[in-house]
Amino acid sequence: MEIVFATSNQHKMKEVKAILPSSIHLLSLADIGFMEEIEETENTIAGNSILKARTIFEKYKIPVLAEDTGLEVFTLNMEPGVYSARYAGEPSDAENNMDLLLKNMELVTNRSAQFKTVATFIDRDAYYSFTGVVIGAITQNKKGNDGFGYDPIFKPSGFDKVFAELSLTEKSIISHRAIAMNKFANFIKTYQSR
Numbered sequence: 001m002e003i004v005f006a007t008s009n010q011h012k013m014k015e016v017k018a019i020l021p022s023s024i025h026l027l028s029l030a031d032i033g034f035m036e037e038i039e040e041t042e043n044t045i046a047g048n049s050i051l052k053a054r055t056i057f058e059k060y061k062i063p064v065l066a067e068d069t070g071l072e073v074f075t076l077n078m079e080p081g082v083y084s085a086r087y088a089g090e091p092s093d094a095e096n097n098m099d100l101l102l103k104n105m106e107l108v109t110n111r112s113a114q115f116k117t118v119a120t121f122i123d124r125d126a127y128y129s130f131t132g133v134v135i136g137a138i139t140q141n142k143k144g145n146d147g148f149g150y151d152p153i154f155k156p157s158g159f160d161k162v163f164a165e166l167s168l169t170e171k172s173i174i175s176h177r178a179i180a181m182n183k184f185a186n187f188i189k190t191y192q193s194r
């Protein structure tokens, strides 16, 4: 089955391809000739996930998978949350975002946080939603070289490494995105055999 994954983020594409079964042929936005930026104008992670999927579905009328992710820090009232990409302003810059978050948490002792991914699948005007959450903590400093975004400062619970110190295979077992995409993978198995 061919599904468009509505992202221009190559890291996300790699992670999702590593999780979904080989029966799913994932097309990128470039594969279908969509080169624009989809503006994230909703004020929830779920809202932006639906917005991305709907934008592509309405234009191309092909099955679409989209996702939106946010980092939520409990003692900051779940910020940066839906504003994770542009926390330190636009254009989005991962180093600036992390620096600002570490600065805003200088005096914070409870560093609990979660990554949340909401994936949306649209086919023939029906919407399906899959959520993945991973709990962890914001470290005091950046570490590691792998991954992207806030990976250098997020340590998942039960691990002594941050996401940026894990391999793609390791992150793909425990991450927020993996949890959401595994739910989608289970759903699509039965959906395809209908």
Ligand code: IMP
Pocket: 009, 040, 067, 068, 069, 070, 071, 084, 085, 086, 092, 094, 097, 147, 148, 149, 150, 151, 163, 175, 177
């Ligand atoms: P978006 O889902 O692309 O809007 O991502 C929101 C923000 O979270 C961006 O700054 C991303 O770099 C960051 N982000 C998304 N997924 C991850 C992840 O798996 N690890 C670290 N940062 C992420």
